[in-house]
Amino acid sequence: xxxxxxxxxxxxxxxxxxxxxxWEAFCLISGMSDLILPRPSQVFVTLWQRMPILWPHIxxxxxxxxxxxxxxxxxxxxxxxxxxxxxxxxxxVYPLLxxxxxxxxxxxxxxxxxxxxxxxxxxxxxxxxxxxxxxxVNIATGLATTEPEMEDVLKALGASKFDILWNVGLPRxxxxxxxxxxxxxxxxxxxxxxxxxxxxxxxIGNVMMSASSNFNVPLVFAGLFILAGLGVALYVAFSLIExxxxxxxxxxxxxxxx
Amino acid sequence: xxxxxxxxxxxxxxPTVRGLAAGTPAVPAIELSQACVxxxxxxxxxxxxxxxxxxxxxxxxVALVGPSGCGKSTILRLASGLVKPTAGVVVVGGREVxxxxxxxxxxFQNPTxxxxxxxxxxxxxxxxIVEPYRSRxxxxxxxxxxxxxxxxxxxxxxxxxxxxxxxxxxxxxxQRANLCRALIHEPRLLLLDExxxxxxxFTREELWAIMQELWLAHRPTVLLVTHDLREAGFxxxxxxxxxxxxxxxxxxxxxxxxRPRSIAMTFEPHFVALNQRLRELIVDARAAPSIxxxxx
Ligand SMILES: Nc1ncnc2c1ncn2[C@@H]1O[C@H](COP(=O)(O)OP(=O)(O)OP(=O)(O)O)[C@@H](O)[C@H]1O
Ligand SMILES: [Mg+2]
Numbered sequence: 001x002x003x004x005x006x007x008x009x010x011x012x013x014x015x016x017x018x019x020x021x022x023w024e025a026f027c028l029i030s031g032m033s034d035l036i037l038p039r040p041s042q043v044f045v046t047l048w049q050r051m052p053i054l055w056p057h058i059x060x061x062x063x064x065x066x067x068x069x070x071x072x073x074x075x076x077x078x079x080x081x082x083x084x085x086x087x088x089x090x091x092x093v094y095p096l097l098x099x100x101x102x103x104x105x106x107x108x109x110x111x112x113x114x115x116x117x118x119x120x121x122x123x124x125x126x127x128x129x130x131x132x133x134x135x136x137v138n139i140a141t142g143l144a145t146t147e148p149e150m151e152d153v154l155k156a157l158g159a160s161k162f163d164i165l166w167n168v169g170l171p172r173x174x175x176x177x178x179x180x181x182x183x184x185x186x187x188x189x190x191x192x193x194x195x196x197x198x199x200x201x202x203x204i205g206n207v208m209m210s211a212s213s214n215f216n217v218p219l220v221f222a223g224l225f226i227l228a229g230l231g232v233a234l235y236v237a238f239s240l241i242e243x244x245x246x247x248x249x250x251x252x253x254x255x256x257x258x
Numbered sequence: 259x260x261x262x263x264x265x266x267x268x269x270x271x272x273p274t275v276r277g278l279a280a281g282t283p284a285v286p287a288i289e290l291s292q293a294c295v296x297x298x299x300x301x302x303x304x305x306x307x308x309x310x311x312x313x314x315x316x317x318x319x320v321a322l323v324g325p326s327g328c329g330k331s332t333i334l335r336l337a338s339g340l341v342k343p344t345a346g347v348v349v350v351g352g353r354e355v356x357x358x359x360x361x362x363x364x365x366f367q368n369p370t371x372x373x374x375x376x377x378x379x380x381x382x383x384x385x386x387i388v389e390p391y392r393s394r395x396x397x398x399x400x401x402x403x404x405x406x407x408x409x410x411x412x413x414x415x416x417x418x419x420x421x422x423x424x425x426x427x428x429x430x431x432x433q434r435a436n437l438c439r440a441l442i443h444e445p446r447l448l449l450l451d452e453x454x455x456x457x458x459x460f461t462r463e464e465l466w467a468i469m470q471e472l473w474l475a476h477r478p479t480v481l482l483v484t485h486d487l488r489e490a491g492f493x494x495x496x497x498x499x500x501x502x503x504x505x506x507x508x509x510x511x512x513x514x515x516x517r518p519r520s521i522a523m524t525f526e527p528h529f530v531a532l533n534q535r536l537r538e539l540i541v542d543a544r545a546a547p548s549i550x551x552x553x554x
Contacts, residue, residue: 155339156340
């Protein structure tokens with residue numbers, strides 16, 4: 001079991017290295033101009049040299065993302081709970097929700113800018129509006145899949161709706177919730193960067209935008225690397241929390257695999 | 259239609275009238291008067307239970323048998339207040355349902371243990387919900403309440419499994435834990451819906467014996483739905499047979515075999531004859547189109 005996990009990790013690390021090596025080799029062999037595709041080594045050097053300038057932008061993007069994410073999660077949990085508990089709410093709210101979620105979020109950024117001016121606020125709102133949807137769906141699903149027998153047992157004991165929610169509904173929802181958190185955090189990133197490229201003078205999105213208009217392609221790629229790195233880091237962080245909190249949902253599979 | 263209610267002659271198979279069966283006319287724990295249940299409305303309404311009257315005295319052990327889909331679970335749900343009668347009245351513990359006059363314990367065929375709690379915590383779940391335990395749960399959950407759960411688990415043969423998680427137990431073990439959960443808060447009314455249905459013969463028989471022991475010790479009122487006629491005869495002090503859907507009670511007979519009963523008893527001629535008679539009743543009920551539907 002342990003051995004297999006280790007081998008798996010080695011394989012994925014190897015694959016990432018191979019990817020960069022292949023990229024480097026491709027650029028060297030084809031003599032590709034670094035205005036089109038810089039070599040990864042160039043990108044890393046740029047990243048290192050520009051770090052003092054990039055750092056505040058990283059913090060800006062991270063801060064915006066986390067704010068949008070936290071607000072999105074709060075909204076998503078609230079809405080998901082309402083929808084999951086009440087059949088009527090489900091039927092009335094769902095069509096609206098689907099409609100809202102299928103709007104491409106690029107289209108709403110200008111509206112947010114119109115209302116709140118360019119800067120941090122539209123970025124927070126964009127990331128919020130992208131990331132809350134998976135949370136709603138997962139919370140609602142988790143709550144709605146409570147076994148009817150379990151509910152009957154508790155209701156016969158005289159349990160209130162809140163008792164059932166607290167003792168059965170919420171714990172059962174946790175695996176769904178954490179799975180959706182991992183998705184939502186990456187979505188929140190997309191939202192932030194999207195808004196920053198369109199309407200902000202700070203943040204990694206903005207850095208990439210201005211770098212590309214100056215044909216500073218290595219810096220553009222440096223921005224990409226930062227985003228990828230942040231995305232992976234946050235995903236891993238939430239995976240670890242998930243494994244700790246909702247281990248019961250996966251333990252059975254571990255046992256079978258062992 | 260209610261006049262079709264058949265009061266069968268059970269003299270032959272009512273060996274000794276002792277125990278609670280035909281005994282003292284105690285306070286009824288459950289009383290259904292002319293209760294019917296129809297699910298849905300309009301064109302696609304399903305009559306699940308025809309006008310049914312049933313009186314169960316306190317401390318009785320009643321088994322409910324009948325063809326599949328005849329409304330046995332519906333009666334159970336009526337008694338627990340999960341379903342309201344479409345017409346008629348259901349009184350439990352001297353009050354019309356809804357207001358909980360009695361502590362009720364329930365167990366289904368599916369043990370539905372919560373996977374994130376240990377067996378011990380699962381068994382203790384009712385204590386978290388029901389007064390007077392509820393208000394003391396925080397203080398006692400690692401003390402008296404846990405001891406109570408352990409004692410009960412030991413009684414059903416699960417000593418040493420209290421700290422395990424549900425997925426570490428077999429189906430039969432989970433069902434034992436399920437029984438414990440239904441009993442931990444010392445319910446006055448126990449509603450069991452085929453709790454032994456998914457078990458192998460030997461586990462089932464073992465659990466019957468345990469069930470009987472627990473009932474003799476605590477004397478709750480029990481309403482047991484089952485498809486196993488031996489189970490009904492072994493456990494119950496009274497057996498009600500239902501007709502096909504929409505169900506009604508077509509036979510109601512006391513079972514007077516002395517307690518504690520043994521598995522060996524279930525192979526004695528008296529017992530086999532009882533089984534045989536119940537079987538015939540159900541076979542007939544299955545074959546005959548039910549009255550309401552015939553009239554359509
Ligand atoms: N929630 C519901 N909505 C609609 N119809 C229902 C509902 N619950 C039960 N029924 C119908 O009521 C009838 C009686 O159901 P019930 O569950 O009481 O039967 P049962 O005697 O317990 O059957 P079984 O022995 O198979 O468990 C069935 O025909 C079923 O289709
Ligand atoms: Mg049933």
